[in-house]
Amino acid sequence: MPALDFAFTPWTDVEARLTRPTVAVLPLGAVEQHGAHLPLTVDADLALGVARAIADPLDALLLPAMPYGDAWNNAAYPGTLSLSPATLRAAITDIGKGLQEMGVSSLILLNGHFGNHEPMLLAARDLAGGGLPCLHLDYPGLAELAEKHCDSTPAAPHFYHADEVETSMMLALRPDAVRMADAAPSYPTFPATFGAEPMQLRSFNPSGVFGDPRPATANKGRAFIEGIAANAAPIIAAFLHRHGIAVIEP
Ligand SMILES: [Zn+2]
Known part of the structure; x- marks a missing residue:
């Protein structure tokens, strides 16, 4: 059974689904610059795509992606809009409480930002x-997947932003929103105090791209999405087992 995608689901289907143990998956995105070739909604678009791959085998509730996130360090690029950390924490907590009250047995947070x-x-x-x-997940095993599938090198270790990884995933999920003609590499020099003090990324990166998006393909994007979901599966299985939650296939 595929996930129960809220974008296509009336409440009556949710009520019927809740007669057996039910897991919910909440993707977390952001409204944030992703260079001149990608839209501002990339992180929510990608998190939803990965969340779907995770939710389908669990027959889970697939919630709409949280569109806004904490994107403070991209604030100097117009279009970026942030929630404060306290607001985001409260919003996720409120959604979780609502799920608990309706009878959902557990929640998986899938973070794309x-x-x-x-x-x-x-x-x-x-x-x-x-x-x-x-359970809270970023994209499990993304660094190893990037190493395996990418033809370009990341701008910094574990740093994938508007690069070959994110652009490939967008080509797999929303190709109509990608302007490959405007994709250009950018390997900025990181200040020595990067990671050790609050810093606006635009102060050392004019384009907002980190890495080289040009070798991106939809096939690589699908490999990333499937690979992340495969890496998440044993963590999710252990989580459900640990809490005695049996996901019963209908
Ligand atoms: Zn992103």
Whole structure:
């Protein structure tokens, strides 16, 4: 059974689904610059695509992606719009509480944007403390997948932004929104204090691209999405087992 995608689902289907143990998957995105060749919604688009690949084998509730996130360090590029960490934490916690009240047995948070990481952890802690088992995932094993599938090198270790990885995933999910003619490489010199002080990325990167998006293809994008979902599967299985949650196939 594929996931119950809220974008196509009336409430009556949710009520019927909740008669057996049900997992929900919440993708977390951002409204943030992704260079001159990608739209501002990339992180939500990609998180939703990966969340679908994760939710389908679980017959889970696939929630709409949280469109906004904490994108503070991209604020100097027009179009970027941020939630504060406290607002994001509260929003995730509120959604989780609503799921718990409707009878969902556990929640998987699937994060597609680096800046959401800490608010996501804190929201998961809030929810777990309130009795809702909550798993928080960034893209598991992405560095190894990038190493395996990319023809370009990342701009920095574990840093994938508007590059071959994200552009490939967008070509797989929303090719109509990608302007490959405008894709251009950018390997900025990172300031020595990067990661050690708050810093606007535009202060050392005029284009907003980190890496080289030009070798991106939809096939690589599909390999990333399937690879991330495959890496997530054993973590999710262990999480459900640990909490005694049996996902029963209909
Ligand atoms: Zn991104």
